[in-house]
Amino acid sequence: MENNRVVYAVADNIISSVGLTTESVLKSIQNEESGISFVSDGKVCPQGCYASMIDWSEVAKLDGFQNIEGYNPLEKLMILSVKEALSHCDIDPSSSDTIFIFSTTKGNVDLIEGRGTDLPDDALLYNMAARVANFFDAAMKPFVISNACISGVLAISVAQRLIKSGKYCNAIVVGGDLLTEFIMSGFQSFKSVSPQPCRPYDKSRDGLTVGEGVATLVLSCDKQLVKDDVPVMVAGSSSSNDANHISGPSRTGDGLAFAIEDALAEAGVSAEEVDLVDMHGTATLYNDEMESKALALANLAEKPLLSLKGYFGHTMGASGLIETIVCIEAIRRQMQFRTLGFEELGVPVEVNVTKETKPLELRNVLKTASGFGGCNAAVLLSTVTAGMDFGRFAEISVSKSCVIEDEKVVVDGNVLFDGSEFAGDYPSFIRKAFKEISAPYMKFAKMDDLSKLGLTAVEYLLQDDRVKERFAARDIALLLSNKYSSLDTDVKHQLSLDNKEAGQPSPAVFVYTLPNIVMGEICIRHKLQGENTFLIFDKEDKNLFVEWSSVLFSLGKAKACITGWVDFFDGKYRASVVLLEEKGFDK
Amino acid sequence: MENLINDLKAQLIEELNLEDVTVEDIDTEAPLFGDEGLGLDSIDALEIILLLEKYYGLKIENPKSGKDIFFSVKTLADYITANRK
Numbered sequence: 001m002e003n004n005r006v007v008y009a010v011a012d013n014i015i016s017s018v019g020l021t022t023e024s025v026l027k028s029i030q031n032e033e034s035g036i037s038f039v040s041d042g043k044v045c046p047q048g049c050y051a052s053m054i055d056w057s058e059v060a061k062l063d064g065f066q067n068i069e070g071y072n073p074l075e076k077l078m079i080l081s082v083k084e085a086l087s088h089c090d091i092d093p094s095s096s097d098t099i100f101i102f103s104t105t106k107g108n109v110d111l112i113e114g115r116g117t118d119l120p121d122d123a124l125l126y127n128m129a130a131r132v133a134n135f136f137d138a139a140m141k142p143f144v145i146s147n148a149c150i151s152g153v154l155a156i157s158v159a160q161r162l163i164k165s166g167k168y169c170n171a172i173v174v175g176g177d178l179l180t181e182f183i184m185s186g187f188q189s190f191k192s193v194s195p196q197p198c199r200p201y202d203k204s205r206d207g208l209t210v211g212e213g214v215a216t217l218v219l220s221c222d223k224q225l226v227k228d229d230v231p232v233m234v235a236g237s238s239s240s241n242d243a244n245h246i247s248g249p250s251r252t253g254d255g256l257a258f259a260i261e262d263a264l265a266e267a268g269v270s271a272e273e274v275d276l277v278d279m280h281g282t283a284t285l286y287n288d289e290m291e292s293k294a295l296a297l298a299n300l301a302e303k304p305l306l307s308l309k310g311y312f313g314h315t316m317g318a319s320g321l322i323e324t325i326v327c328i329e330a331i332r333r334q335m336q337f338r339t340l341g342f343e344e345l346g347v348p349v350e351v352n353v354t355k356e357t358k359p360l361e362l363r364n365v366l367k368t369a370s371g372f373g374g375c376n377a378a379v380l381l382s383t384v385t386a387g388m389d390f391g392r393f394a395e396i397s398v399s400k401s402c403v404i405e406d407e408k409v410v411v412d413g414n415v416l417f418d419g420s421e422f423a424g425d426y427p428s429f430i431r432k433a434f435k436e437i438s439a440p441y442m443k444f445a446k447m448d449d450l451s452k453l454g455l456t457a458v459e460y461l462l463q464d465d466r467v468k469e470r471f472a473a474r475d476i477a478l479l480l481s482n483k484y485s486s487l488d489t490d491v492k493h494q495l496s497l498d499n500k501e502a503g504q505p506s507p508a509v510f511v512y513t514l515p516n517i518v519m520g521e522i523c524i525r526h527k528l529q530g531e532n533t534f535l536i537f538d539k540e541d542k543n544l545f546v547e548w549s550s551v552l553f554s555l556g557k558a559k560a561c562i563t564g565w566v567d568f569f570d571g572k573y574r575a576s577v578v579l580l581e582e583k584g585f586d587k
Numbered sequence: 588m589e590n591l592i593n594d595l596k597a598q599l600i601e602e603l604n605l606e607d608v609t610v611e612d613i614d615t616e617a618p619l620f621g622d623e624g625l626g627l628d629s630i631d632a633l634e635i636i637l638l639l640e641k642y643y644g645l646k647i648e649n650p651k652s653g654k655d656i657f658f659s660v661k662t663l664a665d666y667i668t669a670n671r672k
Contacts, residue, residue, distance in 0.1 A: 190633065191648075248629050431606075442626055445606030503641060507633040508604075 005169070005221035006386040007160045007234040011089040012325045013081045016213035016318075017052040018311050020062060021084065026329050029337050030357055034311050036197045036209050044184050050197050052211030052313030053179055071131065072108045072122055074178050077214040078132045082174055085216040086136075089225050091170050093136035099168045100142035102129040103155035103175035104317040105514060107146075109182045112487070112494050117570045125485050125536045132174065140168075144536035146485055147516045149280065149371030150239065151175065152215075152320025154533060156379050157237035159219050164390050165551050169221045175321035176214035181497055182490070183316065184210055186510035190247070198283035198314075200307035200339055201292070201353045203346030205283040211313025215321040217328075232328050235364075235380050235387035236267030238557065240474065241523040241532045242374035247511050249286045249370060253294030255529055256368060256376040258474050260298040263378040266555065267387045269364050271299040274380075276336055277366045278327050281307020282314055283341065287370065292347035294368075294376075304360065305351050310340025320369040320377065327365045327381055336360040372511060373520030375532045394553035395583035396546050399560075402461045404453060404575040409433050411460050426571055430456055437463055446508065447521060448489045449573070454480065454518035454566040455525060457575040462526060467560055467579060477531035477558035478519045479548055480577075482567035485536050486515045491570075518566060530558050540565040540576065553582040592664050594642075599660070602638045603631050615660045632657055643667050 012022050017035030019025035028035070040048035054077075059065060064083060068076050082093070091098060107125040121127050125144045133142040145155040152175045159171035177183070187193050187210055194207030219234060220226075240262070242255035250256070264271065277300055279291045288307075295301045308323045315322055330337060338357045345353065364385075368378045380387075403410045407429050409417040417436050422429035426449065434444055434456045444452065462468065467476065489512040496505045511517060516534040523529065531552060537544070542564075549561040564577030596610040605625065617624040620632070627635075635657055639645040645667065647653050656666045 245628060246630075440607060442605070445604045504637055506637065508630050511630060 004390045005164055005166055006223070007163045007219050007221065008223060008226050009217065009232045009234065009328050010220045010225045011085045011218040012328065013085040013216045014213065014322050014325055015054065015059070015077050015081050015215070016312055016315065016322060017054055017211060020058060022325060022329065025326070029311055029326065032338055032340060032357060034197065034340055035211070036310070036313050043181050044179055049193065050209050051179060052209060052315070054212055072111070072128070074108055074176050074214070075128060075132050078174050078176050079135050081214045081216040082132070082136060082172060085218050089218055091218060091220060091225065093172060094139055095170070096139040097168055098138070098170040098172065099140050099162060100129065100133040100138050101155045101159050101171055101173045102142055102144040103151040103173065103321055104144065105146060105148060105151060105177050106180070106183060106317070109490060110180050112490060114498055117491055119487065123487065124483065126483060126538045141538070145533065146317070146514070146536050147371070147375055147532065147534045148373050148514045149314070149316060150320060150369040150375050150377040151317040152322070153324065153367060153369040153377040153379055154239055155321065156217065156234060156324055157239060157377060158533065160234040160237050160379070161551050161555065163219060163221050165393070165554070171219045173217045173219065173321060175318040177212060177316040177318050179210055179212040182494060185497055185505045186493065186513065189505040189507040189510050192284050194283060197341060198309050199341035200281035200283045200309050201288050201345060201347050201351065202283070202342050203344045205285065205288060205346060208282040208284055209309065209313040211315040213312060213315035213318040213322050215318050215325055217321055217325055228332060230383045232331050233382050233386050235269065235382040235385050236263040236265070237379040238262035238266065239375060239377040239531045239533065241478070241520065241529050242376070243473065243523040243527050243529050244374055245524070246374065246517055246520045247372050249290035250374065253290045253297055255374060256291065256294035256370055257297035258529060259376040259378040260294065260300070260366065260368060262557065263366070263380045267380040267382055268385055269380055269382065274300060274303055274364050274366050275362045276304045276306060276330065276360065277368070278306040278308065278323055280369045281309050281339070283309060288347050290370070292349035292351045295351055296349045301349055301351050303352060304336055304354050306337060306354050307339050310342070320367070324367045324379060324381070327367050331362045331365055331381060331383060334359055334362055372514055373516040374523060375516060375520065391554050393550045396550055396553070396580050397583040398578050399581050400461055400465060400579040402457045402575070402577050404433070404457050405573065409460055416460060426573060434459060441525070443521070448512035450486060450488060450515065450566065450568040451512065451518040451521045453568050453573055453575050455521050457566065457577045458522045458526065458562060461562065461577055461579055465579065468526065471559045473527050473529040475530055475559040476528045477552050477561040478522060478528065479533050479535070479545060479561055479563040480519055480566050481535040481537050481545070482515060482565060483536070483538060484567055484569035486513050486517070488569045489513050546580065549580045588664065588668065591667065592660055595660055595664055598638055598642055602634055603627065613660060617659055619657060619659055639667070643671055645670055
């Protein structure tokens with residue numbers, strides 16, 4: 001197996017309010033036309049608000065739409081998007097050399113409405129992904145990356161590594177989220193929705209515009225599939241955590257700067273050689289402020305800076321993917337685009353926000369995203385370099401393990417806490433298990449049950465271990481996985497929508513409707529700033545964690561990795577985490 | 588006023604999930620946010636906005652304008668007394 005492959009962008013598709021194909025989207029962007037409009041949808045936004053919504057009457061006219069029956073709306077769009085992207089390249093989706101990687105925050109979340117904890121199967125993110133992958137007779141089980149607003153960029157990063165390391169030749173990266181009452185009410189509870197179309201980096205910015213969209217990016221190691229005269233390569237990628245707050249962006253921008261520096265280092269591209277930066281640019285006060293600081297830390301403050309939110313709004317799990325595809329198109333067209341909504345600079349660092357659409361020589365373009373849970377991600381697209389060699393798979397040693405289930409905490413095979421007296425009473429059990437080894441921690445009681453479970457498992461895992469002394473904060477990675485995502489807390493947020501008498505949606509609940517928040521809590525608690533990835537899968541797969549950690553070590557992305565399974569739904573739970581290190585690494 | 592202050596403290600404990608904190612533990616004049624005192628954060632601030640609406644029928648649209656009002660239990664109580672209908 002060749003494990004030093006180049007990762008080429010070979011085909012893509014975008015379905016959004018801006019257009020229903022990549023071609024039409026780019027036409028609108030070049031004409032500086034926004035997909036944001038005032039909508040008064042009775043359910044999503046009863047009082048009326050600005051949003052970026054897909055025109056379903058136009059979608060219905062798309063080729064093949066009528067033939068896709070028996071699928072949920074988001075799945076239909078994903079199928080259409082993949083079909084369209086595959087029509088531009090000769091890749092066999094059913095080959096064992098092709099992997100589907102999904103990126104979504106909430107999937108078919110509308111299906112949990114009025115259901116309580118009696119969930120339909122399709123509400124599970126993995127099932128949604130499997131339905132779409134099965135439509136294409138996929139040979140391999142799909143991966144689902146659900147990591148808040150960085151999901152799209154992170155899914156590309158995961159795809160890049162799986163190809164680069166020789167595991168697969170082709171990756172079909174599919175991202176999507178639809179605008180639902182669930183999401184809109186949550187952002188409103190955070191008071192982060194702007195009453196005007198969003199204005200990234202502008203002095204008068206006052207919040208984001210929520211949007212929806214679906215996109216597909218096909219990556220391949222096969223250069224013959226590339227139709228461009230000058231191929232675009234994914235040359236570097238990284239992720240990080242602020243270890244600061246679960247919803248508020250970092251006050252320094254250091255986490256995002258770490259991810260940027262690391263992606264550039266992998267690509268072998270200096271800050272000086274970056275031609276354009278496309279950031280998250282949501283137009284909330286603190287996100288944009290943080291990004292300007294991160295750019296300064298990474299010596300990129302003078303580079304042309306783009307936010308595409310003025311066109312698409314914030315399309316959540318799809319945003320990183322849609323915007324990366326637009327960056328790839330920018331390189332193909334050798335053009336910069338105007339940051340719609342921006343007029344007068346309103347961030348603390350003097351950054352160079354794009355004010356017009358014009359030709360620009362582009363060789364290296366950096367795309368970043370940041371999200372709830374304090375996570376950041378970056379990818380470097382390049383026409384001049386494929387990035388550093390992969391080398392060989394690092395050998396792994398397991399330095400410690402912790403399992404929490406059946407009211408017991410087991411570390412390295414020894415029962416360290418037996419809470420049999422709490423059978424059937426998870427809240428009391430987990431509270432006692434945590435208190436048993438930890439000094440009082442005010443944040444614990446505020447967490448949702450999934451976060452309490454993950455935090456407690458890692459508390460035991462790191463107890464008496466010198467891992468935090470031996471490795472730098474940014475060299476310790478977190479890679480967690482589960483089946484139920486954040487559905488236990490999703491149900492609680494949904495209850496406040498199903499029964500409006502019970503009071504308004506709570507931001508303290510909504511913030512936990514993302515599975516990666518547990519990693520944010522762990523990073524804050526232990527001051528860890530390394531790679532972060534939350535994967536949704538159908539069952540625990542220990543080999544997968546070891547393999548992914550090995551790739552992280554081989555690429556120099558981490559020196560230690562906390563990885564495993566953390567799942568909670570309706571009182572049923574299991575955590576099984578291990579601390580992995582590279583074998584032979586000097587202790 | 589004394590009653591209002593005690594009610595407020597109990598409501599803060601309940602709504603913000605302040606485990607192991609009692610009404611007696613909360614200093615009426617001490618800062619609610621930041622590293623000292625209760626160490627509340629931006630999510631707690633949003634929850635306090637909901638609390639004021641739920642228990643006192645008071646609406647604060649812009650969380651930033653709440654900064655002075657949310658300084659301590661005392662400033663919160665003063666605001667409620669001045670604005671409650």
